Amino acid sequence: MFGFSCRLIVCSWLIISAVATAQDGRPEVVLIRGGAGYWPGVSALSQELSDHGFSPRVIMGVTHSIHARSIADQYLAGQRSGPVTIIGYSSGADYACRMSRLLGERGVPVSTLVLIESTLGTAVPNNVDYCVNIYESRPATDWIPAFRGVPVQATNSQTNLLNLDSRANGDLQWMTEYNHFTVVSNSQSHVMLRNLLQLRQSQQSQPASSESLLPPPPAPESVVPQTALSTSYQTAPKGRLRTLFHPSQTAY
Numbered sequence: 397m398f399g400f401s402c403r404l405i406v407c408s409w410l411i412i413s414a415v416a417t418a419q420d421g422r423p424e425v426v427l428i429r430g431g432a433g434y435w436p437g438v439s440a441l442s443q444e445l446s447d448h449g450f451s452p453r454v455i456m457g458v459t460h461s462i463h464a465r466s467i468a469d470q471y472l473a474g475q476r477s478g479p480v481t482i483i484g485y486s487s488g489a490d491y492a493c494r495m496s497r498l499l500g501e502r503g504v505p506v507s508t509l510v511l512i513e514s515t516l517g518t519a520v521p522n523n524v525d526y527c528v529n530i531y532e533s534r535p536a537t538d539w540i541p542a543f544r545g546v547p548v549q550a551t552n553s554q555t556n557l558l559n560l561d562s563r564a565n566g567d568l569q570w571m572t573e574y575n576h577f578t579v580v581s582n583s584q585s586h587v588m589l590r591n592l593l594q595l596r597q598s599q600q601s602q603p604a605s606s607e608s609l610l611p612p613p614p615a616p617e618s619v620v621p622q623t624a625l626s627t628s629y630q631t632a633p634k635g636r637l638r639t640l641f642h643p644s645q646t647a648y
Contacts (some may be wrong), residue, residue, distance in 0.1 A: 397456075397497075400590065401519060403607065404591070410433070410455040410501060413451045416484070422449055422450055422451040422477050423449070423450055423479065423481065423593075423597060424450070424451045424452075424453060424478065424480075424481070425445055425449065425450050425451065425481045425482075425593065426452075426453050426467075426480075426481065426482045426483070426492075426495070427452055427453065427454060427455070427462065427483050427484075427485075427488075427556070428456075428457050428460060428482065428483065428484040428485070428488035428491050428492050428495070429453045429454065429455070429456055429457060429458070429485065429486050429488050429519065430485050430486030430488045431487040431488075432624075433453075433456055434486065434577075435486075435488065435497075435552035435578070435580060436578065436580065436581035437580055437581035437582065437585075437586070438454055438485075438580070438639065440586060441452055441580070441585075441586045441589065442484075443493065444561075444583075444586045444588060444590050445589070445593070448507045448590055448594065450593060451626070455648070457487055457488050457490075457491035458491075460491045460492075460493075460494055460495040460498070461495070461498055463495065464495045464498035464499050464502075465498070467480060467504065468498075468499055468503075468504050471504045472504075475481060477496065478503060479507030479596075479600060480499065480507055480508075481507060481508040481509075481510075481593065482495060482496060482506060482508070482509050482510070482644075483509075483510040483511075483512070483589065484509075484510070484511055484512065484514075484603075485512045485513060485580050486512070486513050486514075486515055486543075486576065487503045487515050487516070488514065489512055489513065489514035489518075490514060490515055490517075490518040492509060492510075493509070493514075493518040493519065493520055493521060494512070494518065495496045495512070496509055496521045496523060496524050497521040497523075498522070499523060500521050500522060500523030500524075504523070505523050505524075505527050505552050506521075506523055506524045506525065507525050507526065507596070507600065508526050508527075508546070508593070508596050509528075509577060509589035510524070510527070510528055510530070510589065510592065511527065511529040511531075511548060512530050512531070512580055512585075513530070513531050513532070513545035513579060513580075514529055514531060514544075514545060514546055514548055514575050514610075515545070515546070515548075516545060517540060517543065517546040517548050517549075518548065519548060519549050519550065519551050520548055520549065520550040520551065520552075520557060521551055521552075521554055522550075522551045522552030522554075522555065524550070524552070524555050524556070525554060525555065525556065526556045526593065526596065527548070527550065527557050527558070528557075528558045528560060529547060529548045529557070529558070529559045530543025530558065530560045530562065530568070530571075531544075531546060531547065531559075531560070531561060531562070532561065532563050532571060532572060532576075532579070533545070533546075533560045533561050533563050533564070534563075542577045543577070543608060544576060545576065547559040547561070549578075568589070570584060571584075571585070592634060597643055626640060627646070631648070
């Protein structure tokens with residue numbers, strides 16, 4: 397009886413947390429933990445995002461369908477109209493793709509999908525507008541389908557997809573100092589993710605450009621510090637893509 401009561405309490409908590417949304421109008425960001433709830437530093441990241449105008453919601457991967465159902469119900473009922481942003485780490489990145497697919501089945505678009513060290517390389521569903529997949533290739537161990545990061549593919553050619561291998565990208569070389577288990581635990585990665593979301597927010601409030609994935613850097617007075625942005629570019633089929641993921645050494 398006690399065990400049943402505990403399970404009932406846990407299920408009730410999951411349902412309540414699933415229907416809870418930001419009531420202050422701030423853009424919501426869903427953060428999906430890795431296997432067994434692993435994501436060192438997610439509380440600090442959540443606080444970083446909250447301090448800069450976002451409303452983060454941290455969830456377990458196994459509850460992704462509950463949260464997808466909640467978001468879709470609210471979206472279809474006209475109770476939310478803002479962009480859907482999802483960030484997933486490790487196996488949570490694969491759950492993020494699955495959650496996006498469930499939203500797509502209900503007709504809900506996902507504006508921004510950020511994958512960090514995607515373990516299985518689950519395909520990005522066709523309702524995703526923009527996806528960046530950040531990982532480090534490790535040739536010696538990438539054949540093992542665990543504790544790794546691999547590139548992903550998009551099922552929709554219109555999805556802006558950017559696979560960023562920190563080993564091959566100069567702007568992300570600092571990430572190679574960490575491994576699969578620690579890459580998201582440092583303040584540099586938190587600032588990088590915050591920068592990305594702020595620039596995506598800026599892009600969505602301006603006329604879209606078919607030639608660039610991300611907008612030019614904002615004015616110095618903007619909420620995104622100029623010292624936290626890279627000025628290098630790389631050539632890609634969809635145009636010149638800004639590789640801005642090089643946060644300053646002074647994070648927060």
